[in-house]
Amino acid sequence: MSLPTRPAPAGRVRSFINRLRTGDEVAHLITLLFATSIFLVTALLVFELYDNSALPRHKFGWAFFVTQTWDPVFENFGALPFIYGTVVTSALALLIAVPLGVGAAIFLAELAPRPISDALTFIIELLAAVPTVIFGLIGMFVLVPFMRVYVEPFLKATLGFLPLFKGPLYGIGFLTAGVLLGIIVIPFIVSVSREVLLAVPVDQREAALALGATKWEATWKVVVPFARTGIFGSIFLSMARALGETMAVTMVIGNVPKIATSLFAPGYSIAAIIANEFSEATGDLYVQSLVELGLVLFLLTILLNGLARLMIVATAKRGTSQE
Amino acid sequence: MKRNTLSLRLFLGVTLAALVVGLTLRPKPSLTAPAPSPDRLQISGAGATFPYPIYSKWFDEYHKLHSDIEINYQSIGSGGGIRQLLSGTVDFGASDGPMTDEQLGQAKTKVLHFPTVLGAVVPTVNIPGVTAELNFTPEALAGIFLGKITKWNDPALTGPNPKVKLPAEDIVVVHRSDGSGTTYIWTDYLSKVSDEWKTKVGKNTSVNWPVGLGSKGNEGVTGQVKETPNSIGYVELIYAVQNKLPYGRVKNSSGAFVKADLDAVTAAAAGAAKNMPDDFRVSITNAPGRTAYPISSFTWLLIPAKIDDAAKRKVITDFLQWMMTKGQAYCNDLSYAQLPKPVVTKELKAISQIQ
Numbered sequence: 001m002s003l004p005t006r007p008a009p010a011g012r013v014r015s016f017i018n019r020l021r022t023g024d025e026v027a028h029l030i031t032l033l034f035a036t037s038i039f040l041v042t043a044l045l046v047f048e049l050y051d052n053s054a055l056p057r058h059k060f061g062w063a064f065f066v067t068q069t070w071d072p073v074f075e076n077f078g079a080l081p082f083i084y085g086t087v088v089t090s091a092l093a094l095l096i097a098v099p100l101g102v103g104a105a106i107f108l109a110e111l112a113p114r115p116i117s118d119a120l121t122f123i124i125e126l127l128a129a130v131p132t133v134i135f136g137l138i139g140m141f142v143l144v145p146f147m148r149v150y151v152e153p154f155l156k157a158t159l160g161f162l163p164l165f166k167g168p169l170y171g172i173g174f175l176t177a178g179v180l181l182g183i184i185v186i187p188f189i190v191s192v193s194r195e196v197l198l199a200v201p202v203d204q205r206e207a208a209l210a211l212g213a214t215k216w217e218a219t220w221k222v223v224v225p226f227a228r229t230g231i232f233g234s235i236f237l238s239m240a241r242a243l244g245e246t247m248a249v250t251m252v253i254g255n256v257p258k259i260a261t262s263l264f265a266p267g268y269s270i271a272a273i274i275a276n277e278f279s280e281a282t283g284d285l286y287v288q289s290l291v292e293l294g295l296v297l298f299l300l301t302i303l304l305n306g307l308a309r310l311m312i313v314a315t316a317k318r319g320t321s322q323e
Numbered sequence: 324m325k326r327n328t329l330s331l332r333l334f335l336g337v338t339l340a341a342l343v344v345g346l347t348l349r350p351k352p353s354l355t356a357p358a359p360s361p362d363r364l365q366i367s368g369a370g371a372t373f374p375y376p377i378y379s380k381w382f383d384e385y386h387k388l389h390s391d392i393e394i395n396y397q398s399i400g401s402g403g404g405i406r407q408l409l410s411g412t413v414d415f416g417a418s419d420g421p422m423t424d425e426q427l428g429q430a431k432t433k434v435l436h437f438p439t440v441l442g443a444v445v446p447t448v449n450i451p452g453v454t455a456e457l458n459f460t461p462e463a464l465a466g467i468f469l470g471k472i473t474k475w476n477d478p479a480l481t482g483p484n485p486k487v488k489l490p491a492e493d494i495v496v497v498h499r500s501d502g503s504g505t506t507y508i509w510t511d512y513l514s515k516v517s518d519e520w521k522t523k524v525g526k527n528t529s530v531n532w533p534v535g536l537g538s539k540g541n542e543g544v545t546g547q548v549k550e551t552p553n554s555i556g557y558v559e560l561i562y563a564v565q566n567k568l569p570y571g572r573v574k575n576s577s578g579a580f581v582k583a584d585l586d587a588v589t590a591a592a593a594g595a596a597k598n599m600p601d602d603f604r605v606s607i608t609n610a611p612g613r614t615a616y617p618i619s620s621f622t623w624l625l626i627p628a629k630i631d632d633a634a635k636r637k638v639i640t641d642f643l644q645w646m647m648t649k650g651q652a653y654c655n656d657l658s659y660a661q662l663p664k665p666v667v668t669k670e671l672k673a674i675s676q677i678q
Contacts, residue, residue, distance in 0.1 A: 072529045074531075144550060171550065172547075254536045255500030266536050266537075268537075276501040280400045281502055
């Protein structure tokens with residue numbers, strides 16, 4: 001019905017061809033295609049995870065999220081110990097990596113002479129390229145004995161009155177996994193944060209200095225708040241890596257699906273159990289429960305990322321960031 | 324005008340994207356091995372990792388004898404092997420545990436089990452100050468892994484080891500965290516010797532462990548045991564032999580404490596051979612016989628009873644025949660225990676079931 005009111009199609013096509021010739025439209029199409037493919041890959045991933053976890057979703061329902069048992073023999077599966085382990089180890093990792101990483105980035109970007117800064121950054125970027133299974137091996141043979149013999153007895157002796165630092169000392173467990181994850185993600189925080197800090201315009205610093213600020217005041221009160229969004233970006237990236245890290249975690253976490261308040265206790269993470277059990281899993285319910293764990297990890301990542309973004313928005317007014 | 328080009332752009336973009344997705348979703352057939360050239364027959368299998376060294380040796384030697392035949396084997400794990408066989412993406416599967424009745428029911432054609440070699444699982448311990456080989460009763464092993472025996476100086480452990488001074492320390496249990504045939508054999512044995520284990524934990528490639536720490540792979544368990552004082556774990560016999568790990572003796576059903584070696588494992592299979600069912604799906608843990616090591620098991624090739632491709636059928640039956648006769652000679656070099664004679668005879672007869 002509305003056809004006659006439309007402009008003549010010939011005109012549209014000609015203008016489209018014109019634009020095609022100038023190249024604009026081609027660039028639009030290609031980049032649009034790339035952007036759409038990212039969306040489609042994500043959608044496909046979620047669809048496959050959802051579609052291939054139908055059995056446990058129907059059998060366990062929402063109870064899957066709060067059940068603490070993981071029993072392949074009697075086919076009773078729950079995700080809670082794995083969610084707990086994933087969140088606790090990632091939180092520990094960020095607790096360690098954020099102050100260290102941001103501090104190192106500030107030094108490299110603002111205080112260190114440029115040649116030293118570049119050399120150190122090169123080493124940090126090398127560190128970021130090391131496969132995590134290597135970190136896992138180092139964790140198993142160096143970090144675990146170190147934690148068991150020195151760090152954990154010290155924590156037990158000084159802070160042992162807290163429920164966080166009780167129980168037998170195996171060397172493996174939540175604490176060691178958190179520390180190892182922290183070491184793994186530090187290079188990402190340092191590398192990205194340094195770039196962001198270096199990108200802060202010089203006049204921002206000069207203005208602060210001209211107002212009588214010391215070098216540290218200019219850095220901490222002007223440069224860092226200016227680069228705040230980028231620094232948070234590096235932290236998100238690290239959080240996503242920590243949540244999904246598999247090999248290194250499974251080598252030091254203890255692989256026991258139990259929830260314990262003590263950080264010395266062994267635990268389990270979502271990525272670790274999928275890697276451990278998927279290849280030998282038989283029986284549809286068992287395999288599909290592992291797939292549903294993958295879906296849970298995806299949801300967890302979205303949830304935590306969303307919360308982190310909310311935190312930025314909520315604190316945006318305080319800073320001077322250009323958010 | 325702007326809106327029109329936008330919608331056109333969107334339309335074209337989505338069409339192209341859909342095309343890309345369509346193309347990426349389709350190539351399932353091309354995921355299998357590259358198209359075989361007419362003069363070369365390719366057969367693919369997948370499954371258990373435990374027998375992978377001997378399987379790859381066999382397929383390699385067989386290829387040397389028949390240069391026109393290539394057998395590709397992917398060691399993706401028993402569970403994966405069974406799944407791929409059921410979905411028909413491989414010509415044969417391999418598993419460390421026999422398929423369950425439920426799994427056999429899902430198969431489109433009947434699946435035959437052929438035992439190939441034998442493996443065993445041994446307990447390995449690390450107690451500072453103790454170097455003697457420990458004797459373990461089935462009750463002691465089940466008690467430790469159930470979390471009921473928690474100290475090394477428990478009477479269940481000091482009783483069979485009168486000459487060893489065991490400390491009053493807590494036992495740290497280490498088990499496999501990855502799904503594994505080793506765990507299947509270990510838990511199958513514990514299920515046979517302990518009713519409590521059978522009802523509370525059961526047998527599988529992964530179980531809900533009552534106690535202990537999980538480590539990945541034989542090397543992970545070994546590393547964890549070495550790193551943790553007063554710990555006990557279990558590893559494959561071959562791994563323990565090749566890495567010269569100390570391991571304990573286990574009391575068999577005849578009451579003798581047996582140290583695992585290849586002969587003791589073959590003896591276990593011979594003990595079980597008398598009651599071998601026709602489909603070869605048998606557990607030989609806790610087998611009878613004075614010299615039999617009780618934590619032993621077959622590993623199986625899973626072959627469809629009906630193979631439509633005549634050329635493939637001929638190769639598979641010929642390979643099975645070769646593997647059970649000449650092929651067994653390669654076992655000892657790679658530390659696998661050979662099949663006992665009566666089992667080989669029975670299997671050779673069963674090959675004719677492949678149609």
